[in-house]
Amino acid sequence: MAKTRTAVLISGRGSNMVALLNAAKAEDFPAEIAFVLSNRADAAGLAEAEKRGVETMVIDHREFDDRAAFEADINQALGDANIELVCLAGFMRLLTSEFVDAWRDRLINIHPSILPAFKGLQTHERALAAGVRIHGATAHFVRAEMDEGPVIVQGAVPVLPSDTAESLAERVLAVEHRIYPIAVALVADRKARVVSEKVMIDEDGGHAGDVLIVPHCA
Numbered sequence: 001m002a003k004t005r006t007a008v009l010i011s012g013r014g015s016n017m018v019a020l021l022n023a024a025k026a027e028d029f030p031a032e033i034a035f036v037l038s039n040r041a042d043a044a045g046l047a048e049a050e051k052r053g054v055e056t057m058v059i060d061h062r063e064f065d066d067r068a069a070f071e072a073d074i075n076q077a078l079g080d081a082n083i084e085l086v087c088l089a090g091f092m093r094l095l096t097s098e099f100v101d102a103w104r105d106r107l108i109n110i111h112p113s114i115l116p117a118f119k120g121l122q123t124h125e126r127a128l129a130a131g132v133r134i135h136g137a138t139a140h141f142v143r144a145e146m147d148e149g150p151v152i153v154q155g156a157v158p159v160l161p162s163d164t165a166e167s168l169a170e171r172v173l174a175v176e177h178r179i180y181p182i183a184v185a186l187v188a189d190r191k192a193r194v195v196s197e198k199v200m201i202d203e204d205g206g207h208a209g210d211v212l213i214v215p216h217c218a
């Protein structure tokens with residue numbers, strides 16, 4: 001079967017993008033990372049993508065009067081690159097409901113918490129402040145409301161008494177790098193289907209089961 005042409009949208013470091021690029025090297029990975037797009041020219045991930053020979057583009061949101069015009073250019077670029085699946089990976093712009101609806105169930109995101117807990121920013125600081133014992137990451141289909149949408153894969157780590165926001169972020173990031181490729185593969189393989197706003201994983205949905213809980217990734 002032809003690989004799903006996939007774009008990754010970034011705004012910064014791009015470590016999740018790198019995790020996807022690494023996973024996509026495997027012959028049997030069902031997605032090809034064909035395009036990396038950033039809203040910031042100084043995103044470190046861009047250089048990394050270029051080094052690996054992936055087509056990149058910068059569409060700077062500050063050059064547009066409104067979100068719709070910014071997103072029209074993004075859509076044009078995605079269309080020109082024949083993209084079928086879009087992965088947000090630290091893309092720090094809110095998307096309009098029109099864009100999200102146009103890409104419904106073909107647009108996924110990685111978020112550094114076990115959703116629906118800790119939507120938004122500073123998730124690790126808030127997890128520590130709340131005193132939760134486990135924290136983690138979620139790969140999910142994107143809906144118009146921020147950090148909402150059917151969950152594809154989640155991974156968890158313990159919160160340790162010695163944790164700082166930085167140490168916790170590092171442990172969660174390792175989980176993000178494990179679960180995002182699994183989620184992308186499930187979607188690209190059409191093994192993750194949205195039914196009544198929940199994700200059903202087909203029986204032969206790969207090895208997702210053994211990483212739903214990641215006890216320790218330090």
Ligand code: GAR
Pocket residue numbers: 010011012013014015016017045089090091110111112120121147173176
């Ligand atoms: C990641 O931790 C990702 O989960 C988070 O931004 C970071 C990007 O890192 N995304 C969000 O908070 C979106 N709500 P990366 O650029 O190294 O992948």
